[in-house]
Amino acid sequence: MHFTTIDYVIFALLLVASMGIGLYYALSGGRQRTTQEFLLADRSMSCLPVSLSLIATFQSAVAIVGVPAEIYTHGTQYWFIGCAYILGLLIPAHVFIPVFYRLHLTSAYQYLELRFSKPVRICGTLTFIFQTVIYMGVCVYTPALALNAVTGFDLWGAVLATGLVCTLYTTLGGLKAVIWTDVFQTIVMFAGQLAVIVVGVQQTGGLAEVWRKVWEGNRISGIDLNPDPTERYTFWTLGVGGVFLMLSLYGVNQAQVQRYLSSKTEREAIMSCYMVFPSLQVALALSCVMGLVMFARYCGEDRFHKIGNLSKNEMVLYFVMDMLQDIPGLSGLFIACLFSAALSTISSAFNSLATVTLEDLIKPHCSSMTEARATLLSKGLVKIQILCLIMTFLYLFQFKAAFKIFGMVGGPLLGIFCLGMFFPWANSTGALVGLGSGLVMAFWVGIGSIVTRTSGGPAAVSHFNCTAVQLSGNITTAVGTALNSTAVQPMGLQRFYSLSFMWYSALSSFTVVITGLIGSFLTGPMKEEDVTPGTLYPLLGNMLFFVPDNLKQNLCCSTPLGHRVSQQSTWDVCTEEEEEEEERQNFLPTSPTPVVEHETTV
Numbered sequence: 001m002h003f004t005t006i007d008y009v010i011f012a013l014l015l016v017a018s019m020g021i022g023l024y025y026a027l028s029g030g031r032q033r034t035t036q037e038f039l040l041a042d043r044s045m046s047c048l049p050v051s052l053s054l055i056a057t058f059q060s061a062v063a064i065v066g067v068p069a070e071i072y073t074h075g076t077q078y079w080f081i082g083c084a085y086i087l088g089l090l091i092p093a094h095v096f097i098p099v100f101y102r103l104h105l106t107s108a109y110q111y112l113e114l115r116f117s118k119p120v121r122i123c124g125t126l127t128f129i130f131q132t133v134i135y136m137g138v139c140v141y142t143p144a145l146a147l148n149a150v151t152g153f154d155l156w157g158a159v160l161a162t163g164l165v166c167t168l169y170t171t172l173g174g175l176k177a178v179i180w181t182d183v184f185q186t187i188v189m190f191a192g193q194l195a196v197i198v199v200g201v202q203q204t205g206g207l208a209e210v211w212r213k214v215w216e217g218n219r220i221s222g223i224d225l226n227p228d229p230t231e232r233y234t235f236w237t238l239g240v241g242g243v244f245l246m247l248s249l250y251g252v253n254q255a256q257v258q259r260y261l262s263s264k265t266e267r268e269a270i271m272s273c274y275m276v277f278p279s280l281q282v283a284l285a286l287s288c289v290m291g292l293v294m295f296a297r298y299c300g301e302d303r304f305h306k307i308g309n310l311s312k313n314e315m316v317l318y319f320v321m322d323m324l325q326d327i328p329g330l331s332g333l334f335i336a337c338l339f340s341a342a343l344s345t346i347s348s349a350f351n352s353l354a355t356v357t358l359e360d361l362i363k364p365h366c367s368s369m370t371e372a373r374a375t376l377l378s379k380g381l382v383k384i385q386i387l388c389l390i391m392t393f394l395y396l397f398q399f400k401a402a403f404k405i406f407g408m409v410g411g412p413l414l415g416i417f418c419l420g421m422f423f424p425w426a427n428s429t430g431a432l433v434g435l436g437s438g439l440v441m442a443f444w445v446g447i448g449s450i451v452t453r454t455s456g457g458p459a460a461v462s463h464f465n466c467t468a469v470q471l472s473g474n475i476t477t478a479v480g481t482a483l484n485s486t487a488v489q490p491m492g493l494q495r496f497y498s499l500s501f502m503w504y505s506a507l508s509s510f511t512v513v514i515t516g517l518i519g520s521f522l523t524g525p526m527k528e529e530d531v532t533p534g535t536l537y538p539l540l541g542n543m544l545f546f547v548p549d550n551l552k553q554n555l556c557c558s559t560p561l562g563h564r565v566s567q568q569s570t571w572d573v574c575t576e577e578e579e580e581e582e583e584r585q586n587f588l589p590t591s592p593t594p595v596v597e598h599e600t601t602v
């Protein structure tokens, strides 16, 4: 396998175009001289770029090579995660976006201070930083491995190069560049996957042949309604557990919240969330179909076993390199596709990390910081993050690892936001206790599963039945059943550790809410009238619609969703001159116009 000139050209084009976008936003608009522009794109984005950018954030190369490998070995059951996208996007659109947008936040963790207290905000921020730094390490590895396999380019060199390119355009062009490169990179990502699918179908002998092979090879799964929570993929783990996963990513993750907040109006933010749905379904379909094509391509060949035994990272790379060898330009396109996926994820991580470090950790302690210095500092922070990226490049992570991180660290964060928004009684102590116990619970089961190598154990279909397919369909089923019945059922703690990783988000967020409530009631619950206006969402009030109003008032769950709070909020730390300075620079605060404009859109 070799990379021809045209492959190099295509790959270089991706990098050059991304840098070009960065440069364009460094030189146009406000030239990235305010934190409002650098971190929030002047709150001027429309829904189309925002929606493509939203899907790009959590669609990394891990998904592009991970999902097809899952489908190849376990069948299409995973595809049912598409059902979770419905609630997983409707709830952010109508619960989280209105609350965050109306509070006019910059960082999602400001919410935690408004609702609870400063310590809760700092714990939330630190948890987010931890999650994001590990996740970056996971998603930078796959494209580096691919480039290394195809061109012999040094693995560490590739990681360093990814980080450098990303740092450059993120510091040059701020969030505007991040969002518009995401748009471009999403298109490259889809193009690369589509190219592999088209060529794969052709080489296998057409769509009908692909279908025959995957059907006979037992790869098309019906709905599996098995209630066992330790089974890797069932309708429940994907459709219900998946909703919590989606909420932790699309509802409360800073990278996404920042994009909602960069929207022109609340309506645009909600629209962008709606528009994520079709694009995310396309992304899911492309990677599932790629897995099926890969299966059909090798089914019945001698190489079938060999490929099934490769690691899940290598499987797709092997398939793509084997297939695209003779077609100049296509391997370049696929490498560009993997790098697009990684760059778009890492740039979001860089920008959101800079935002929370500045807003949540530095600004509250430097009350006299000028806008110019803050902007300079946030650019510096982006540069420092490349070090984090390299430091986290320690393990050979896979698809499952990304999900575990989302659930183990993202789940408790989801829990703490839910605790604050839906339960007026929750107090600051309860929130801290809840977050702590959520993290402990998540790491207990997470580390337990790593040590005992369980979690969502072997799936029903194994890749070994393909050769059997060639002989007779009946033998296949027999082999499948035999494999299943010999599996030992885990007991006790083992059973707890083997919880499917798709449930991690739900488990840890429920732990936070329940222990948070217990902690709050033990230490004296908050009164509804003491809670900062605009930080509650009337979930209980809406759910208890049949309860008379006066009883509801006694139960403390009657506050309607707040309207936009004045921008002169408690967390503003600038002195007066700086505020004026900021005002001159970005024409935003304290003028009544944006408030009015906003309210007409509600």
Ligand SMILES: CC(C)(CO)[C@@H](O)C(=O)NCCC(=O)O
Binding pocket: 058, 059, 060, 061, 062, 063, 064, 081, 139, 249, 280, 284, 402, 403
């Ligand atoms: C987050 C979901 C489930 C949303 O479809 C998907 O993008 C995914 O499978 N992500 C895996 C992790 C990653 O790509 O980094």
Ligand code: NA
Binding pocket: 055, 056, 057, 058, 059, 060, 061, 340, 341, 342, 343, 344, 345, 346
């Ligand atoms: Na991405």
